[in-house]
Amino acid sequence: MKRHLFRPMAVACIITAVLAATGCAPSAKIPVLRPAEVNLKGANKVAIGTARGRGGREVADLLTSKLFATGKFEVLDRDNLGRLMEEHKLNLSGVVDQDTAVELGKFIGAAVLATVNVSTYNFTRSDSYGEVWKDKEGKSHRTYYKKGKATVTATFKITSLTSGKILAVKTITKEKSDKNSATDVWPESPDRTRLLGIATNATVDRFIKMIAPYTEYVTVKFAKNDKKVPEMEQGVNFAKAGLWDKALERFQTAVKNHPSHAGAWWNLGLAYEYTNQFTEAIDAFGRANTIKSCPKCLQEINNVKRRESERKKLADQGAL
Template identity: 40%
Template sequence: MQNARIFRIILSYVLFLFILIACSSSRLSIPVTRPAEINLKGFDKIAIGEIDGRGSRQLTDELTLALFKSKRFEVLDRQHLDAILKEHSLSLSGLVDESTAVEVGKLIGTAALIFGNITEYDYSEELTHRDETNKKTKKTIRKWQRKGTSKVTATLQVVDLATGKIIAISKLEKAQSATKYSDVKRPAKVDKNALFSQCRENIVRKFMREIAPYTERVSVAFETDDKMPELQQGYNMAKIGNWDEAIISFQTAVKKYKNGQLKVDKAYYNLGLGYMYTDRFTEARQNFELAYKRKAEGKYEQAIKKLNRRIEEKRRLKEQM
């Protein structure tokens, strides 16, 4: 009796796995371009003024590199710019007031200036331990833990050099921790400089996303079903970037199964994804809504909401390009 019960449990588990595999989803990493928080269209040139505080030199260098890599702006060389301004008794040092900014703008044309300060650049470390006794040997071992945390807070401003007006102010902060463990003796020191570097990198990345469009990869789940091989075929085409063939496969699935007993909502959903990530938003909405009509699942409702956000993002991107 016990063996029969165990066999039934194993058989049920195998059948569950089979159903799960037969009706599952496959994930795909897709690049998506997002708009910046601030519209800096028209500002082809950008300069970095004074950033004060501990760690400011490293942050300035890393921000300059990020601006250059973005290929969005012509990054003005600070030393060359200072030399030009010096000839006119002007300077970017300190907090730029409106009248100074306008004078600078007359010399270098339409440009934006970034400046600010680092208000927090701190590191803290916590060393703790606990004693554990081995039940067999009765020996007590002291286990050590050393946790280090770096925290950086920076306030950055963007100024229009043509008018002296502040375009944006951002307060950015990041804390980064690392922990080391050791038995008997105390663990080695945590590399606080590496933690500070990670904090600055995060702050620069967040700030760049505020002033320039950026591309990130998003994980998207496509529906698959062994009874509808066209779904897997379409996914395979999307995986190699051939969206036209992917859409054709999903369209074939819709036509083939829409009058049958299979869950054609999956085909409509995949087709909607194909249209959404090729910026054919009207067709995407039609297919997401058809999927939702067939089966009112939360993921189809969420897909429509994501589509609405994507439409708004594309509108803002168009304004910024």
């Protein structure tokens, strides 16, 4: 019996040893600045206008705090906006009118007005239970479930207070679900407030990405380390620490010493890409593909072109 058990265990050990020896391709998560979908360059203030619908107050308050957190805008909340409009005898509900918007802009300066209409702010709950099952002692049991789902739909509108023109309109829907279970008794219901809060947060976050540059973390996958090319691992370690300039130097040395190593060229391409040297990055990925057919190199070239386009948008938005 022991002899038969040994064989699969031995195979497992061998597989583990092989995997440990070959290793996995190293990777790193790095921050990438993405441009806003709508260019609000020149508008340094955002006035928070009307917030209609059930949940409108919650959405508007969260929008105010998140806009402030971007550091890109001076934010005029609804209370201050209301006082300002009252002083100048302007009707808040009429701000969407082009003439009224321009009139308000005279007092606020270069700004945009953000309004929100919440059409859905719901929480639904459903109860269910499973089939009867037996434990090891033969006792019968049943599992009970309570599921909760929060749904938030909001339409955001951005109006220029310089021209009175509508710059952007976006309807966003976000959902968040949760389920609790218990044996032989009904569990507690999922937390309504928490789920609505998460859905509201996701809705506002999506809108913020429309009007303000944002940071997104992406996973960068390097070529497998090669003991014959120590500069590759050295460069990866620098990249993981965020020292891309030093990583670039090591990868340049790697391709200089090993010009036919596709992995070294791949890593060099990544270093060029994430130091915003896009022409050089495309050339490096092309060299890697020439040495060894590399579909991912061609895909990465498209990613480089996308990043180059995004950098131009970021510059135009005054984010660089």
